[in-house]
Amino acid sequence: MKDLNNIESLYFIGAGGIGMSNLVRYFLSKGKKTGGYDRTESFLTKQLNDEGAEIHYEDNVGLIPDDYKDKETTLVIYTPAVPNDHSELTWFRENGFEIMKRAQVLGEITKLNRGICVAGTHGKTTTSSMIAHLLKQSHIDCNAFLGGILKNYDNNLLLSDKSDLTVIEADEYDRSFHWLHPYMAVITSVAPDHMDIYGTEEAYRESFIHFTSLIKENGVLLMHRNVDIKPRLKEGVKLYRYSGSEESISDFYAKNIRIGNGEIVFDFVTPDQTIEQIKLGVPVRINIENAVAAMAVAWLNGATPEELHKGISFFQGAKRRFDFHLKSDRIVLIDDYAHHPEELEASIRSVKELYPEKKLTTVFQPHLYSRTKDFYKEFAEALSLSDEVLLIPIYPAREEPIPGVSSGMILERIRTGEKRLCSKQELLDVISKGSYELVLMVGAGDIELLVEPVKEILLSQNRF
Numbered sequence: 001m002k003d004l005n006n007i008e009s010l011y012f013i014g015a016g017g018i019g020m021s022n023l024v025r026y027f028l029s030k031g032k033k034t035g036g037y038d039r040t041e042s043f044l045t046k047q048l049n050d051e052g053a054e055i056h057y058e059d060n061v062g063l064i065p066d067d068y069k070d071k072e073t074t075l076v077i078y079t080p081a082v083p084n085d086h087s088e089l090t091w092f093r094e095n096g097f098e099i100m101k102r103a104q105v106l107g108e109i110t111k112l113n114r115g116i117c118v119a120g121t122h123g124k125t126t127t128s129s130m131i132a133h134l135l136k137q138s139h140i141d142c143n144a145f146l147g148g149i150l151k152n153y154d155n156n157l158l159l160s161d162k163s164d165l166t167v168i169e170a171d172e173y174d175r176s177f178h179w180l181h182p183y184m185a186v187i188t189s190v191a192p193d194h195m196d197i198y199g200t201e202e203a204y205r206e207s208f209i210h211f212t213s214l215i216k217e218n219g220v221l222l223m224h225r226n227v228d229i230k231p232r233l234k235e236g237v238k239l240y241r242y243s244g245s246e247e248s249i250s251d252f253y254a255k256n257i258r259i260g261n262g263e264i265v266f267d268f269v270t271p272d273q274t275i276e277q278i279k280l281g282v283p284v285r286i287n288i289e290n291a292v293a294a295m296a297v298a299w300l301n302g303a304t305p306e307e308l309h310k311g312i313s314f315f316q317g318a319k320r321r322f323d324f325h326l327k328s329d330r331i332v333l334i335d336d337y338a339h340h341p342e343e344l345e346a347s348i349r350s351v352k353e354l355y356p357e358k359k360l361t362t363v364f365q366p367h368l369y370s371r372t373k374d375f376y377k378e379f380a381e382a383l384s385l386s387d388e389v390l391l392i393p394i395y396p397a398r399e400e401p402i403p404g405v406s407s408g409m410i411l412e413r414i415r416t417g418e419k420r421l422c423s424k425q426e427l428l429d430v431i432s433k434g435s436y437e438l439v440l441m442v443g444a445g446d447i448e449l450l451v452e453p454v455k456e457i458l459l460s461q462n463r464f
Contacts, residue, residue, distance in 0.1 A: 004108060007075045011068040012036030013089050014079035015055050016045040019171065020102055022145045022157040023077065028052050029159060033067050036077075037088055044149075061091045071097045077105055080174040081398045106145060106168055107179030113143065116297060117180050119170035119211055120188030120224075122343040123290050127188055129318045130294030132158055132167040137314070138298065138307040142167055148318030148337075165301065170211070172204075173197065177211050184220040184300070185212065186293055187227050191342045196370035196399075205229055222296055224289065225250045240271075242296050244289030252296040254278075254288050259353065264288065268295055268308070275305045281315035284322050284350040320448060322347070325455050331462040332358065332438045335451045339367040339444035341378035348385045351440050358438035362386040363427065363454075365443030366394045366410065369402040376405075380413035386440075388418035392427055395445020424450060431457050 010027050014020050016038035027034045028051055035054030038045050045055050056063045068074050076092045076099040092099055110117070118128040125147040132144035133152055141163035146156045158167075170177035170185070173194050190208050198204040212221055212231035221231055225243040233239065246255035246269075254266040255274075264283040268275040268291075278295070280287055295308050303311075317323065326333035332355060338347045344364070352360055362383060366372045372379070372394055383389045391407045411421050422430055431439075431454055439458065441451055 004075075004105070007032065008073040009033040009035075009068050009070070009075075011064070011074055011076045011092070012055075012078070013076065013086060014038060014082045015048065015053065016040070016042050017079050017081065018044070018147055018149075018156060019145075019169070020077070020079050021045075021048060023102060023105060024048050024053050025051065025155070025157040026145070026159075029157075035065060035068060037063075059087050061088055064088060064091075071095060075100065077102055080176070083398070101174075101176065101179070103171065103174075103176035103179040107181060109145075109166060110168065110181040110183075113164045113166040114183035115180060116142075116165060116167045116184045116186075117170040117177065117182040118167070118186040118188070118293075119172060119177050119208065120186070120227075121172075121191040121193050122338070122340050122346070123188035123286075123293075124169050124186075125318055125337070126287065126321050127186060127290045127293050128167050128169045129321075130290060130312070130315055131186075131297045133315050134294055134298040134303060134308065134311040135163075135165060135167070135301065136160075137311045138303045140165065140298075140301055140303060145169065146318070147171070148321055150318050151316035152314070172207060172211075175207055178207070178214065180211075180214060182215045182219060184222070184297060185215050186297060187211075187221070187223045187229075188290075188293065189224060189342065190227050190229055191340065192374075193340050193371070195374045196368075220300060222252075222293060222300075224293070225253075240296065240300075242289070242292050244285075244292055252292050252299075254292050257288065259283075259285065262354070268292065270296070270299055273305075275308060278309065279313045281313050282317040282322055283354070285353055286346045286350045287322070322350070325451060326458060328462070331436065331458050333451070333455055333458055334438075334440050335448060336440065336442045337444055338442050339371070341375050341382050344379065344442060345382035345385065347442060348382060348440065351438065352385065355438050359387045359436075360438045360440060361388040361390065361434075361436055363390045363392070363439065363441045363447070363450075364410075365392045365445045365447040366407055367444040368397055369394055369399050369405045372407070372409065373402055373405045376409040377413060379410045380415075383410065383419075384415040386416055389414055389416050389420075390427060390430060391419070391421045392424055392447065393421075395443065395447070397445065428453055428457065432461075435461070 015036035135142035142165040144158040144167035147169035218236035241250035242252040257266040264280040323335040
């Protein structure tokens, strides 16, 4: 492939994706000519244009600027979510341009730097964000390509002029993480997902086993205690286990957990020492094990107890990961990205533990027809933990509809008495006519666009 340092122009197809956009920002920071296409304008694409990117929103070869039409000086980067018959992508292929997936480019970056790559069915965005924040605010520093906008920095890209450590969220979709070359790797979970790509649970798990074989010699693998794969490690790679409680004693774990008054405090146990009184900046139970993993990585890289204390207590989280939009005695509104049954269950249980006396209304948008087809029973089981469920139609993303697959499959299996299916517009009408104490809006599609309208309705009902 072309030397990344010698490329003059980069053209991104799917530029506004959360993972693609940090690469756009990375190459802008290197002074490269950077542009591309995305299907719709968003707040993020507006930011990228303001930062110097040239992004348009119509799949039209005629809109590709001349600066990106020289195959000798331009690299084309695309996301697997873009359809194969995309006309701009087809034009670049037919004209002999070098074309790479986002993950391939990240792989080249991890060849040059010490990559800390976080993989797993769920928890990887929060864990990688925590690692990046802990290293960034310590004496160690780091670069980071994150799968969410980190609130502490209002960015999904962190850069350093003194550290070659590079934190990367390692995406298993389309086996993208197989392009990476980690110095350190974290695996949070291998619960089956993306069956449209992998076909079987065994194939999904094997992809993670292969990921472990990519860790560089004398590197590190940190796996959750419940991850039951047998890693395939190069010579000298050290294996550590972590867990979120002392019931599953590991190399790194939390003990003496105290939850109350909106706070979570615990002691962090390492192989050599116990660091007491760790206070979570985002106090939900699901973040205990994420924090243990993140602090373990930071500790292994030399972060001090004082830096771990300060860093984790000031961690504000990534947008759409347990994101509080309203928080008072009268009304609480939380937005969360969970889109796998295990994530959804963990999110609901965490909310109920924080607010055991409040009635929980969960608004859920399933993501992908294929995932709904594979896991509709599990989604229903998780949603049944709520006091009330409002379901909206499936967000298709890259998929065409599958006959017979709909949100109704989930609805009819939810055991909660108060449940209903409604369109996105009907949802706002339902909310405006109801009475709510605790609302959890969850899903990986465009449900985030409904959060602000719902917030306005709840504010009008509950004047502070």
